[in-house]
Amino acid sequence: MDTDNKRGRIMRSPQEIEFSFVKKYKKAIWHRFIKAGREYELIKDGDNIVCVISDNIQGFLFAKCYDRLHRYSETKFELTFLADDTGQSRQLADAFGLSVRFEGKDNYLSLAKNIAANKIALPDCFDDCTEYILSGVLFDGRLHALIPEEKCGCITLIRAGILVGREDIKAFARYNGFSMEISPENEKRQFAGELIRELAKNNQNLEINILRSCENVNPEVVISYIMDGKIHSVLGDING
Secondary structure, rough: OOOEEOOEEEEEEEEHHHHHHHHHHHHHHHHHHHHHHHHOOOOOOEEEEEEEOOOHHHHHHHHHHHHHHHHHHHOOOOOEEEEEHHHHHHHHHHHHHEEEEEEHHHHHHHHHHOOOOOOOOOOOOOOHHHHHHHHHHHHOOOOOOOEEEEEEEEEEEOOOOOOOOOHHHHHHHOOOOOOOOOOOOOHHHHHHHHHHHHHHHHHHHHHHHHEEEOOOOHHHHHEEEEEOOEEEHHHHHHOO
């Protein structure tokens, strides 16, 4: 391990960075990443996965988790990393020891089709999911989640980082000498995040309950739901 004297920042090797999330942050990051993959059966033998990397530590941390899984898992799958061609992405790719295709992450669907990939891994974490759910309820009047696995045409989107919290990612970043700067996607998500953190002070289960609210939905006690693109009214079923 070296130190950049000009910046005073810890400079760790890719091996040390990987060692930190499988040892020091094993329970908070690695175990939760593996748990999501197993619980939701996100990766299977023969999968060809495009891993989309956001231009920050969160994206590269999850990419490195996929990379380790690819190297050591008994499940055999193909893996391609895709990121925007920015100076920060190239620096982080070197720091994490990842071979990345810099073609613009917004083109992930085209790349997936070109290399015959059947799955796309997105870098969403636990907080992204809870903020998305609550902001949808508060501002759009809908219950909608960033689910672990969803269909997008002939491609399946997966989120193995769905159980990893942002605060643990920040702790990992600080330990390895990185800044953890993630701008909220929009003001609605920012408001939802601040509200969740405030309410969670008096309810330690609040955040996981938000996520579970989309797992335990009983269609018999909602007013209406959408199935196959059509709105179905429960009230209509009762009165009919």
